[in-house]
Amino acid sequence: MRWSCHPTPSRTVALAATLTLAFAGVTAATAPPAAATTAVSVSVDAAQQLAVIPNTGVGTNLAVFDSTMNASDTSGLLGNAGIGAVRYPGGSEADVYHWQSGTSSGGAYVAPNTGFDAFMGTARAAGAQPIITVNYGSGTPQEAAAWVQYANQTKGYGIKYWEVGNEVYGNGEYSNGSGWEYDTHSSHSATTYADNLVQYISAMKAVDPTIKIGAVLTTPGGWPDGVVGPGDTMDWNHTVLSIAGSKIDFAIVHTYPSSTSEADLLGKPQSLIPGIAATVRSLINQYAGSNAANVGIAVTEANSTSYRDTAPNGLFAPDELLTWMENGAFNVDWWALRNGSDCSGTTWVDGATDYNDYGMVASSPCEGSLDHPFPAYYGTQLITKLGAAGDTLVKAASSTSLLSAHAVRRADGDVDVMLINKDPNNSATVNLSYAGFTPSSDTPTVYSYLENGTSINSATIGSATTQTVPAYGITVVQLHPTSAPCRVVYNKNEWAGGMVGSITITNNGLGQLNGWDLGFNFAGDDKVTTTWGATINQSGPSVNALNLSSNGSVPQGGNVQFAFQSTWSSSDADPATFWLNGTACATG
Template sequence: MPRPQRPGRPAGTGLRRAARTRPRRLARTATVLAAAFALLPLVDSAGAAPAAPRTAAAADVTVRVNTQASLGRLTDVARGVNAAVWDAHMNDPEVAGLMKAADVGAMRYPGGSYADIYHWETHTAPGGYVAPGTGFDAFMGTVRAAGAQPILIANYGSGTPEEAAGWVRYANITKDYGAKYWEIGNEIYGNGHYGNGWEHDEHEDKSPREYARQVRAYAKAMKAVDPTIKIGAVLTTPGHWPDGVVGEGDPGDWNHTVLSEVTDVIDFVSVHWYAGGADTTAEDAMARLAGLPGELREVRAQIDRYAGADSPRIGIALTEINTNTGGARLTARPNGLFAADAFLTALENGVFTVDWWNTHNGAGQITTVDGETDYGDMGMLSNGTCTGDVCEPPPNTPFHPYYGMKMTAELGTAGDTMVATASSGQDVSAHAVHRRDGRLSVLLVNKDPDAARTVDLEYAGFTPSGAVPEVSRYARGDSDVTDVTGGEASASRVTVPPYAMLAVTLTPKAGTGPGASAAGTPGTPRLEAATDTTARLTWPGAEGAARYLVQERDGAHTRLVGEATGTSVTLRNLPPGSTHTVNVLAADASGRLSAPSVPLTFTTGTPSDAACAVTYRRDTGWGNGFVATVTVRNLSDTPITGWTVDWEWPTDRQSVASGWSATFHQTGRHVRVTAPEGAGPLAPDGGSAVSFGFVGANDGPNPDPRVFRLNGTVCSSG
């Protein structure tokens, strides 16, 4: 939680993020009946629905939208904000109206690190400042007026399971507030266990194992009062400190230790994401956002590892996000672009709520960005504070990040389906939502401060009507999200001004799209069983379905990989250790397709009867580096002389820095390790093993390699 600034109080009062010294760092073929292809909608040779003729001038960027590739559905808490008890403007009447206008569905309370010193019943935070009028009932008045839901943080640092259970009783039994989401503490990994501490924690044992034990105790006490609530545990974001750090006496780092002991009692995990510190430029922040999908995939992979088949039940909440914690470039236009891009990027990658830090925060470092004063305030709304003789506008004046969030509401609401997009331009981001009424909304974000971008729009699975699209814009000169319908925008081409956002909503051509199909949408598929080369999928059936198509997504393209008349299919000839994302669509008797199911991502394993076995173990880590040991056994019946071991890193920001007991060579993601000169043969039948080690580097998440090959043969791994 960043530092609050309040009129009339000295800077530095209370808990704050800015004051802490915190380490930072930044194929396959399936057998498919040929007749299945007849079920696909008419497309051109590129797989896109025919578009309107283009003008002669070439476009700068091409954006492809594929409505047959679902990225998941928007939830009723998709857009959220944080609210802090030190914020005297938290419950101003204007706040609820502004949040409602932006379709904010979640408000998190009582405010970051304050949660671990805050006692709800007495409305006190020993060692910190609590503003008048910010008690729980007042907060809930704002939440209800905004049409939102609370996300509540139970006090772990100085509280008890009994205190938390009392809060649940008051909220949901006494007052009938229906508070659903409850986190156990905030950023508890920052309690000093790893040598750097900002989070208040009075437990004598500050290890991740003790936190896991306490999460179980909190969950038991709180769900005894209301079994319908959802309990969330705190994780660190992969690739961010202290990810990979193993404390003295711990069996693993924070995430692996906690998840190994709590997946049966939690309902979601809570992670935070900031783009950097005081030296982070707007361009840096928007570029670093490209790493967020991989980090979220690693969170899901960690949950999968420990929860197994129960993993889909456990959600991911991104309960704090902003550009940086350094106090500059925060209220300016580029942070508004970042906000829109960040909200949708996170939601498209498996997060059910994204909560901006903060509703109000306070003036910090004053700079000039894009010709405007930047107040260094991490809030979405002004709180009227000053830095020196420079004062913010009146309280509750929206800053650019508010309008970034509000632009995302132009795409759709709870239950609408996010679909895949791909942009050919590095400085133009694209996001799309296929609405339940059949309309398609596309958001384009032009991150170039100097030049407009002309964008050609291409579609797969969607045919626009000839109607003029609805267009909303937030650009220089706009004081709010502005309706600009009736301009030069068409279904096939739009122009986005520099440093601006444009939302285009299209109606489907009559008789096309999922609305024309008699088949309903299939349920979410699940992985029933998998080997190294096969995967058996099942899904809840859809009314009116004559058959089902399984399509794999690659960016904004899809390809048919399986079809069935029932509600299961086995995909074959998959590469070992490969990851796949699929949707299921239903076809009615006339071959018309439904909307796609929620996606499923799965990874195949390695062969259990391989002629070799490899064990990969990370011995230690420090956030952006690690030490690993690899052990290889020859399980064949003949000795192997002159061995090589190969693997591919899962990300392009992992590397071998130095190693021992072998020779290492890396090209791109590929690593080849060669036996040292004079090495003896690998004995057959597992009679002996060879081990080598290395120091690795990682900039971002550090997932383990999935497949190892000994002299070209895929090995079993574990």
């Protein structure tokens, strides 16, 4: 498998571009003619929760080499695409950037008007949470701590997520001194990074103990994963986590799959991401001790290495972002909003020009109008039609690898389905089936992005059980339930830091239940400690309460009760919505 580190534009650290790493308004657009139509089956299980969409789930990078980072249209571009997180100061720039002076070490370019406060103005205008990468390569723990103090105490920005360094393993340790990541430490070993990481964490959390700090890992399966460097006894990941694993709040990986063809690229989300995520989670469980369940996974750079500004990447972007979230990532940041291109390596791909630009929007005059979106922007934007932060990603399965399916159960009980047709020649007639959800007979609203389109379509078309997706097209089908044939009454007795909740479920119209599963999401930070009358499984805010053998039978018109005790710190606000065997219930 081949992967590369993030691409570096012409005005930043040049080494990254020379080293390839081993690792596997809505208007109508015109669809290209399809040679044939292929039948596909997609099943959606609205009761099988995969993950709650985090408010930082869909992100992008803003880099200090981008002279238009804080242009008047940037916040609108971010907001319209549903970008909930923005990473700064951008990739390898982070390890040369000194935030107080707005200057860099090593001769890297820093554009005017890209300082921290200007960036924060753009992030706030877009409603996006910042993810700050502090300078490990040429900085100090004290410089990083001063940044935390300025951001969260002096300015009151309340920045939660901080990384220590960018791709630090690219500092030459594994390539005979040649690397792309600037690092002035006398030793470039994994042990040195881990020891310094502990110092950074100590200094930064002494200023603000509420912040979350991440450690740089190599991406499992990719270079230099598995390589033991001079002076270390284990590879990078095992060394870093064996020293700092109990002190970090999240682990960081970057994903840039290379590919031998368009079809190869479009298969990568399903073939690679589940394995990468599982390996990172296993490492966290091995080294983070009792805190392992609270340690997250952030993918702070993601993109492909080919077809960057053309149709294949438009399909790949939402597939990669959603698959990562389904596999437990709380943050996935596309590289980047703007990246830049000299247009010297343009190619023609599927009827469009690939400018070799890793940005979501154009940033060079040779690419046509500045800031016009590339397909990856529109593909990402379609996620806003699928779901929002707090909604639940649920299981969706396709009968063919040529069509990816993702589904979301909305907080109001609606279910939306995204269908990504990876066949460049044939449209797909998709037959949809549902478990845990009964769609209404109304004709659904369908949003779509078609090959080489310049906007997202909207139409009322097809049915809940049959949709046609054009070749190289993406559609999002928005569905309403038939009714709310169940009711949930939620009561609680609370005190500072704890509460007992009791739930009564009434089966108004689901027929005889021989087993039940009540799903809901805590609106606060409750953690269930004890249960009565149900078995409760909790993952973050997401909860599933399952019947016991003694109370699984509930006739239509009957009810059942259970209770639980939980602890909380900031809030024990009531859940907004409940689902009984996947069906949305009325409340109160």
